[in-house]
Amino acid sequence: TIYPTGTGRPLASNLNFGAQVDVANLVTVALGQTGTSDSQREVNIYNALGTVNVVVDVEGYFVPQASSNPAGEFHAIAPLRVCDTRAKQPANGCNLGHSTDNRIGPGQVLKVNVTGLPTGVSGSPARIPTDGSAGAAVLNLTAVAGTQATWLSAFPTQSNGTCLTSVPASSTINVSAGGAEANRVMVPLGPSHSGGPSTDVCVYNAAGTINVILDAGGWFGSATGSPPPGAQYQAIGPTRICDTRSGTGTLCSGHQLTSGGTLLVAVAGVDGIPGSGPVAIIATLTAVSGSQLTYLIVYPADVNPRPNASDVNLNPGRALPNLVVVGLASGALSGDLNLFNAAGSINAVLDVDGWFQ
DSSP states (O other), X not given: OEEETTSOOOSOOSOOOOTTOOXXXXXXXXXXXXXXXXXXXXXXXXXXXXXXXXXXXOOOOOOOOXXXXXXXXXXXXXXXXXXXXXTTXXXXXXXXXXXXXXXXXXXXXXXXXXXSOOTTOOSOOOOOOXXXXXXXXXXXXXXXXXXXXXXXXXXXXXXXSOOOOSOOSSOSEEEXXXXXXXXXXXEEOEESSTTOOEEEEEEEEOSSOBEEEEEEEXXXXXXXXXXXXXXXXXXXXXXXXXXXXXXXXXXXXXXXXXXXXXXXXXXXXXXXXXXXXXXXXXXXXXXXXXXXXXXEEEEETTOOSOOSOOSXXXXXXXXXXXXXXXXXXXXXXXXXXXXXXXXXXXXXXXXXXXXXX
8 A cells, every 4th residue: 555654544555466476556646744844755655464575666746737727637538448459359550450469579569549539439439639739648558368477668659759669667567477457557648750749659568479458548738739628636645435345334335246237436525525526536446356257447427338448357366456547427427437347246446546626
């Protein structure tokens, strides 16, 4: 658990893992201080059992902007699959409509345009703009069925539109052979070519061959383009608003997810989150002890049909978290989320780290 220094340790978790594994998760955490005279800002990292080493890679920070400056403000979209290298999936820039997987090889980099509407997606869902008004994207990176234990890293293209080919200094996700695991990433966008608008990211694979999926969940306004006004972030200490396990005392208590089931989760107005104003949240979603191989999706409760996306992919019996950045519904279901489980029965926990408004 990671939480602000100077506050009590919360009933929350950021990573759940077995012995002798490497596992990553994105966190956003409010900064604390040891006392009023402390000029520094710190966080605490708590370990529940055994001994463990940790690595922290900083990707950025939130500061309040003047209301007249939309640079860095957030725009949530319903989850949208912008890349899937697997065969027999809706055609997109990562599988090229091939009948075989377009896997990333060892030491190779895949360049992905995450803006606009991918080929094969029907309707007119919200998407990351193509005109350069987006400076960074919120993406869920899922690694699928690698031939070796490996790690992946997501980063922007260079100013000339190419991807660095040297080994990245940090990792986005660590995955064992044959597994399917996800991690959220907030990553700056780069151009597809010299002088072009910011549209692309790069995904590096360290070892073996592997499929990857990228689901877009929102974007941050560019400092150089002309983004519309968005929402600013309000960080809080980790707050558990939903735990489907019986006896947890949350609104979700006793509502275990069934196969193909969807749970409506109230967010706005719960446990100190304002009843009006928030348009999206950042939270850790933890899937606990499923009976079958499955995946979970969290999305705004007013989105229909359910997005073709995923937030957590896990084997039976495991407890696995992932950070989610997700918009809240408006209208009749204002402030609510849907939580979907694909197969078997499973419990889920949602710990909120803050909201956008």
